[in-house]
Each structure stands twice: as C-alpha cells, then as structure tokens.
Amino acid sequence: MALLRGKRWxxxxxxxxLIATQALGxxxxxxxxxxQAVFLFNFSRFVEWPPQAFAAPSDPFVIGIVGSxxxxxxxxxxxxxxxxxxxALIVRRFRSISEVDNCQILFIDRxxxxxxxxxxxxxxxxSTLTVSQADGAAQRGVMIQFATENSxxxxxxxxxSARAAGLTISSKLLRPAEIIGTDVKEQ
Amino acid sequence: xxxxxTPIRRTLMNMxxxxxxxxLLVTSSAFCAxxxxxxxxxxIQQLQILGRAIASNSTAALAFENxxxxxxxxxxxxxxxxxVAAALYDIRGKVFxxxxxxxxLDRLPAQVGKGFSFSRSALIGFEPVAEGPKQLGFLxxxxxxxxxxxxxxxxxxxxxxxxxxxxxxxxxxSRRLQYRLLQPILALADTARAVAERHDYTVRAAPTGAYxxxxxxxxxxxxxxxxxxxxxxxxxxxxxxxxLQHITRxxxxxxxxxxxFQVVLGSLEENLPIDFGCFxxxxxxxxxxxxxxxxxKGIRFAESLSLLPNGxxxxxxxxxxxxxxxxxxYEPDVSQVAFPFPQRLSAAGLRSVVFAPLIVESxxxxxxxxxxxxxxxxxxxxxxxxxxxxxxxxxxSHQARLYGALQQAYDDLRQSQHTxxxxxxxxxxxxxxxxxAHDINNAISPVSLYTxxxxxxxxxxxxxxxxxxxxxxxxxxDVARTVARMREFYRERDAQLTLERVEINxxxxxxxxxxxxxxxDLPQARGAMVDLQSFLADPLPNIMGAEHEIRDALTNLIxxxxxxxxxxxxxxxxxxxxxxxxxxxxxxxxxxxTGVGMDEDTRRRxxxxxxxxxxERGTGLGLAMVYGMIQRHSAELEIDSAPGKxxxxxxxxxxxxxxxxxQPKAKSAAVVKxxxxxxLVDDDPLLIKSLQDTLQEDGHLVTATHGGHEGIEAFAxxxxxxxxxxxxxxxxxxxxxDGRKVATSVKGVSPTxxxxxxxxxGQRLIATNDAPAHVDKxxxxxxxxxxxxxxxxxxxx
Numbered sequence: 004m005a006l007l008r009g010k011r012w013x014x015x016x017x018x019x020x021l022i023a024t025q026a027l028g029x030x031x032x033x034x035x036x037x038x039q040a041v042f043l044f045n046f047s048r049f050v051e052w053p054p055q056a057f058a059a060p061s062d063p064f065v066i067g068i069v070g071s072x073x074x075x076x077x078x079x080x081x082x083x084x085x086x087x088x089x090x091a092l093i094v095r096r097f098r099s100i101s102e103v104d105n106c107q108i109l110f111i112d113r114x115x116x117x118x119x120x121x122x123x124x125x126x127x128x129x130s131t132l133t134v135s136q137a138d139g140a141a142q143r144g145v146m147i148q149f150a151t152e153n154s155x156x157x158x159x160x161x162x163x164s165a166r167a168a169g170l171t172i173s174s175k176l177l178r179p180a181e182i183i184g185t186d187v188k189e190q
Numbered sequence: 191x192x193x194x195x196t197p198i199r200r201t202l203m204n205m206x207x208x209x210x211x212x213x214l215l216v217t218s219s220a221f222c223a224x225x226x227x228x229x230x231x232x233x234i235q236q237l238q239i240l241g242r243a244i245a246s247n248s249t250a251a252l253a254f255e256n257x258x259x260x261x262x263x264x265x266x267x268x269x270x271x272x273x274v275a276a277a278l279y280d281i282r283g284k285v286f287x288x289x290x291x292x293x294x295l296d297r298l299p300a301q302v303g304k305g306f307s308f309s310r311s312a313l314i315g316f317e318p319v320a321e322g323p324k325q326l327g328f329l330x331x332x333x334x335x336x337x338x339x340x341x342x343x344x345x346x347x348x349x350x351x352x353x354x355x356x357x358x359x360x361x362x363x364s365r366r367l368q369y370r371l372l373q374p375i376l377a378l379a380d381t382a383r384a385v386a387e388r389h390d391y392t393v394r395a396a397p398t399g400a401y402x403x404x405x406x407x408x409x410x411x412x413x414x415x416x417x418x419x420x421x422x423x424x425x426x427x428x429x430x431x432x433x434l435q436h437i438t439r440x441x442x443x444x445x446x447x448x449x450x451f452q453v454v455l456g457s458l459e460e461n462l463p464i465d466f467g468c469f470x471x472x473x474x475x476x477x478x479x480x481x482x483x484x485x486x487k488g489i490r491f492a493e494s495l496s497l498l499p500n501g502x503x504x505x506x507x508x509x510x511x512x513x514x515x516x517x518x519x520y521e522p523d524v525s526q527v528a529f530p531f532p533q534r535l536s537a538a539g540l541r542s543v544v545f546a547p548l549i550v551e552s553x554x555x556x557x558x559x560x561x562x563x564x565x566x567x568x569x570x571x572x573x574x575x576x577x578x579x580x581x582x583x584x585x586x587s588h589q590a591r592l593y594g595a596l597q598q599a600y601d602d603l604r605q606s607q608h609t610x611x612x613x614x615x616x617x618x619x620x621x622x623x624x625x626x627a628h629d630i631n632n633a634i635s636p637v638s639l640y641t642x643x644x645x646x647x648x649x650x651x652x653x654x655x656x657x658x659x660x661x662x663x664x665x666x667x668d669v670a671r672t673v674a675r676m677r678e679f680y681r682e683r684d685a686q687l688t689l690e691r692v693e694i695n696x697x698x699x700x701x702x703x704x705x706x707x708x709x710x711d712l713p714q715a716r717g718a719m720v721d722l723q724s725f726l727a728d729p730l731p732n733i734m735g736a737e738h739e740i741r742d743a744l745t746n747l748i749x750x751x752x753x754x755x756x757x758x759x760x761x762x763x764x765x766x767x768x769x770x771x772x773x774x775x776x777x778x779x780x781x782x783x784t785g786v787g788m789d790e791d792t793r794r795r796x797x798x799x800x801x802x803x804x805x806e807r808g809t810g811l812g813l814a815m816v817y818g819m820i821q822r823h824s825a826e827l828e829i830d831s832a833p834g835k836x837x838x839x840x841x842x843x844x845x846x847x848x849x850x851x852x853q854p855k856a857k858s859a860a861v862v863k864x865x866x867x868x869x870l871v872d873d874d875p876l877l878i879k880s881l882q883d884t885l886q887e888d889g890h891l892v893t894a895t896h897g898g899h900e901g902i903e904a905f906a907x908x909x910x911x912x913x914x915x916x917x918x919x920x921x922x923x924x925x926x927x928d929g930r931k932v933a934t935s936v937k938g939v940s941p942t943x944x945x946x947x948x949x950x951x952g953q954r955l956i957a958t959n960d961a962p963a964h965v966d967k968x969x970x971x972x973x974x975x976x977x978x979x980x981x982x983x984x985x986x987x
Contacts (some may be wrong), residue, residue: 038255047254048321158254175250175321179259
C-alpha cells in the first residue's frame, strides 16, 4: 500500500510539477544555481561555528566563493540584509585559494576542484565550512556536496571533515543528507 | 385534610431529590464545562507542542526543499490518530508537503492562517516553521474533535452513573433521616388528630428529643393544657348554669318559702357542692337573722354551730353586717376573722364561707350562707354563681310571698263572701221568723187576753173550766215564749254587747227544755234513744253576760252532741263552780256526749267558720258562734275529744264575785181605778176587739180605730172636741202609717198624752230599751192583762 500510495504521490507531484512548469514559464523557474545559492545561505542556519571562527564580534559572516561564481547576483540577493548571530552576512569572491581570507563558508566551484587538495590544506585549522558541487567532492574531504538526483538537489555531507574543522552540523541537516566518509584512497 | 395538600413525607422526598438533583446538575455542568474548556485548552496545547516539534524538525526539509523528507517528518503525526490532516507550506504560502501524502489539496486552506482555532468539527492551527529568526514556512494541522466528544460522552456517562448513584444514596439516606425528622411531626399530627376527633384534651404529645420539636410539642402541650383548662372552666360554667336553671325551675314550681329554701339548699349540697348551707331571714327591728332553713347534709355542722331551726344569729361587725348591707361577702378563711359568728363557723370545722344577700326591692330580707370545710374553697366564678342564685332565690321568695298574700286575700275574700251569704241567709230567716212571730203573737193575743180576763173576772167558772182555761193560758204563754226565743235565735247580732247578770242554771234549763224536740223527739223517730242528764250545781254564782248569746251557744252545743250520737247515747249537761289558783271563781258549763268524737285534725279545725262535718245539713257556723260568744265574754273554751270516745265541750266563765242577786221587780198591783179614755190603734180586728173587750171590762172608755191613719184622725178629732184621750195604745207594725208615726202625731197634738206601743217585735225593743221616740212604753204581744194594767197605772198616775 505504502508503495502504491508513494507511486501515486510521485505521479501527482510529477503532474503538478509539469503543470507548474508549464504555467510559470521558463522565466521564473529557479535554476539549479539559484537553489544552490539559497542552500548556501541556509547552511549558515544549520551549522554551528566555534567562537574562534570570528576574530571580533563585529566581524561579518563571510560566504566566500573560490573559483568561478555560478550564482551571480542570486547569492547577493539571498544574503542581503541578513545576519547570523549578530554578524552581518557578506559574500566575497576569490579567484584562488591564496586570496581566501577568513571566511565561514567557502564554496569551491567545480572549476577549482583540481586544486582541491591545496585548498583544503590551506583551510586546515580554520573553521570554514567547505561546500562544492563537484562530483565526489565529499569523498575528497569537502564537507557538503550538492548532488543532483532526479533533477533534485541532494546533500552529501562529510561529517568527519566538519568535525575536524570544529563545526557542528545540525542533525536536521544531516537527517535528509547522505553521510559520506572521507575516501582515504582519494587522499 | 384538604385535597390539594400533599403528605409531608412526599414533599420532603421531592425537596431532597430536587435539591440533590440540582446540585448534581450544577456540579456536573460545571465539571463538564471545566473539562470542555480545559480539554480545548489542552488540545490546543498538545497540538501546539506536536506542531512545534514537527515544525522544528521540518526546518531543514523546507530550507533545503526536501519534500520527501518533509513528508516523512509529517508522518510523525500518525502518533496522534485524531490529526486528520497536516501540511507544510513554504515561505511563499505554497503547499510543500501534506499528511497524509495523498491528501487532496482542496482539503487544505488556500491561505496560510495564524494561530489555532476551532471549527465545527475540528481544531485547526498554523505553526510557523523557523530556524532561528529565519522564517522558513508554515505547518498546518487539523485535529478532529472526536476525542473531545468521546471524552465528553465518557464524562456524561460517568456523570449519569454518579447522579444515579448519588440519587439512590440520597433516597436511602433521606429515607432514614426523614424517618427521624418526620417521626415527631407525624406523632404530633396523630396527637392533634386524636384531639380534634375525640375532643380529648387530656392527651399530650411525647417529647422527641429534638430541640425545635420539643419546643413545638411543649407549645402544643401548653396549648392543649390551656384548651383543657378552658374546656374545664366551660364545663364548670355550663354545670353551674344547669344547676342555676335546675334550681330556678325547682323554685318556680314551689310557692312557699321553706320549700323553696329546702330545694335550693338540697341542690347546692348535691351539685355545687357545699358542706353546709342555710338560709337566714333578716329581722331589721331586732337586728338579728333567724334560721329559716338548714341543708340536710350540713345538719351535723348546724348542730356543732348550735344553729337550730328558728334560732337567731346576731348581726355583729362581721361579714353578715356587710351582707345585710347588700354585698356578697366571701370569707376565704373564717378562722382569721375575730368576730363571733365566723368563729362559730370555724369551731364547727368550716373554713370558707360565702354570705349572699337575698334582695327584694332594695331590701335585704335574708342571707344565703354557703360554707365548705376547706379554706379558700370558693372560686370567684362560684361566688358569682351564688350571687346570681341568691338573686333568683330572692325573686322566687318574693313571688312566693306575693303568691301567699294573694292566696290569703283570695281566701279572705271567699270567706267573707261565704260569711256575707250566710248572714244574708240568716237575715232572711230572721226576717221570716220575725214575721211569723209577729203574726203568731197577733193571733194568740185575743186568746191570751180573753183567757186571762175570764180567769180573773168570772167567779162562777166550774173547776173544770178553770182548769182548762189555766191550761190554755199556760199553753199560750209557752207559745209566746217559744216564738220569742225563736225570734231571739234569729235576731241580728248587736254590735255592742250589753252584759247583765245571768243565772247559768236557769239558762241551761231553758235551753234543755227548748231543745227537747231535738234531743228527744227526733232521735226517737229514728229509733235512737238519747238520754239527757243534767247535773246542775246549786248554788252557783251568776256571771256577767248576754243571756241570749249563752243560750244560743248552749243550744248549738246540744245540737252538736245530738248529731254526734246518731245511734243514741248519753248527753250530759253539767254546771259547777271552780276556784282557780289565784282565788278567782269560775263557772263551768260542760256539754258531753258519748258519740263518735273528733280526730285531731277535726278538733283543731272545728272552730273555723264554715268548717262542718255534717255535709249539707250543717252551716259550719255553730261552734264558730260559740267561740265568738266565748271571746266576747272573756271566757275560755276547752274541747276534749277522741275518735269513738265522745266529745266534751267546756265553757269557763268568770263568776260575778258579789252575791247580789237581782230581784225581779215585784209585780205592781197598782190598778187604775178611774175610767180612762183610751184610744186603741191596731190593724188586726181580732186583737183590737179582745183589747177593747178586756179594757172596757176594767171600766175604761175605749175607742178602737183600725189603722194608723184612722187613729191619728180620731185622736185629733177628740182633741178638737176637748175630749182628749188619756192614753193611746197603738200597734207598731201597721200598713201605711205605723205605730211610730202614730206616736209622733199624738205627741204633736198633745205632748203629755202617753203612748204605749204594742209590738210583735216588742221583746227585742224591750230588751234593748230601744223605744222609739215619743213612745212612753213598749209592750210585747201577746199583751198580758196585768202588764197592760200596770202600764196604764204607771203612765197615767
């Protein structure tokens, strides 16, 4: 029954989705990047940073992007006027890891995946949540990886990397996500 | 009991049921309301808690748009079966996930709401889904109210059960309590019913042990006591009223005081009751009270009181004086009163006394004395009763007195009527007798005159002729005497008695002789023999009296004696002299018979006028006349008699002490020698002829006229001629002009001419010296020659 019901629900969702897509048109349909931009911002809610992550209380909460920026203005819109525990949210974009300063969330674009080891090493001892959309990034030590399944974005979380960085990821975030261990072979 | 009234038992039960029902209802309602409200509240809270938990868990799913995860989170609502629908909306208000997953979207609210609210059959609520300050979406929940309703049903069921149980318990307890509560009321009601139905005011309600009820029963009992007292008082009052009525009726039936007093005292002793009662009659002059009647029951007290019938009690300064003053006096304790009469009462063993005055026309004529042996024994009501009774008794006594007076007056009147009738009859008889006597006297006058004349003037009469004439003369004298006595007997009584010396023996002899036909002849005709014996004492003193009355009395006594011996017997007449203690001499006349005698009652009444034992034959006046004579003569009358023993009547006269005996006047031998001119006036020719003859033989010149008128004319004519008559002898009774007128005319012509009146009634005129005016001498008919001669000699000489 549950299976049957689930199938019917799926059907309905699909039908609803089709109708919605048809109705809203391509213009408003959120792109994958847009959704990821919102997700990136949302991580600030479900992850707890240690106090030493900020040099001063007035320091902003920085979402950094290293590599090419897939989000564009979407992310800026998402963080506009937002605050996390009294820290204003700002977005900073870095061309390379060398430019990366103190930031709380660092999105590592697929373009930088080649230099992933280098980046992660540079971030060692920093309480920076690393996020990437590159395939297999989680296995390679990135804390959260966006994975697209059935045109839906799913999260793969490397809990060990986060714990190593002193970050606490909310169980709420963990529950629907896929927990990935660091592939030793990769390293 | 009125129909609309309900037994208190049912009312009480209704009240208990109603009150406990209302209490239960209110309590249950309050409880249900409370439960309803709190249940709503708790439902909201529960839903809120659940919603918050789910919302909190749903944040990540919403934040990262994981619809499957969201749906799986929502399945947590399965833990509460009442949640029938739930949905997650994203921040834009779009349905993100539903529970159950196949829930149609139109089942969900199109708009996102706020807070919790109850719809008709469900509780719906919206819970914001937020992570930190960031609002992520909304959670919609819908919980049906079946739970609440089922809970309410449960409560209602429990409530009904509890109510039923409570009411059953209330019924049982109230029955038990009600019995205790109602028992005194029902007992009281039973008592009240008993009182009302049987009118028995002696029953009392028993105490119950409960304060208020005891108060109630006490009051009730007190009320009953008062009613009983009132009832008793009423009964006593009714009893006294009945007694008063009884006594009043009893006294009304009686007409004499002693009987009224006796019946009153008897009733009082019997019914009030009293220990001692008496009536005292007031004598204002002597200032004493005399005992008129004594109660029979109280006679022992009367003896110790030394109050005897007709005894007297002085009015001293005690209650009696006030009572005689008209007040009812009550002495509650006579031993405390220092005056003699109360002390006498006290000594006799009587303590409380009531003196009630008997008042008639504002005068106290007597006192009713009621006494009891106990002190303080008369209530004020009894005093009032005695006062009323005394008024009734006084009235009854007064009426009895009036009745007695009326009866006496009536008796007197009747007696007077009888007397008058009797006297009238006697008078008629007397007149008749007088007429007869007059005629007889006239008739025998010539016989007498001629006989006397013959005997006197004819010397040559043979012895035989002389004897015959002498016998004729004696017989004529007897006739004349008999006629005289007869007249005497019937003559009217004089108002004043002229007393003269009376020779009793002579009077007795005359009466015996006169009554001889009665005691000798009449009995003999019947074949009875009456033997008359006279024992006359000689000498016997004279008495002062009226001889004719004494003769009448003796005649009556002899008649009575003869009547008492219808079969004959001995009649004794006796006279004797007696000397009494103080030396006074008395003359006794006794008339005795050996007849039937008299019983005590007859003996006591025989002197009453018109009392007779002879029936139609007697007038009842005989002994009364005797008694009247006795009283007029200051004499005494004794009667000895017993039934079958004969009767002796004794007359006792005072004797005349002086022994002077009246000498009858010696017959005057005086004879007028010279011839007289005599005018005779009489209407009887025989008489006038005999008178004329005898007077002419004496040598007188006699002119005879027949009738008064002729006589007067003859006298007047003679006077004119100068040959006046020397004397006129006229009859008294003549038609037209009687002897009195003749005498008057004669004296008118010649005052010195004597007038002699001859009368058939002459005896009486002589006896009483009742000579009419202008009459010088009255002679009785038949005239005796020697009397006539003596009169002529006396008047002319």
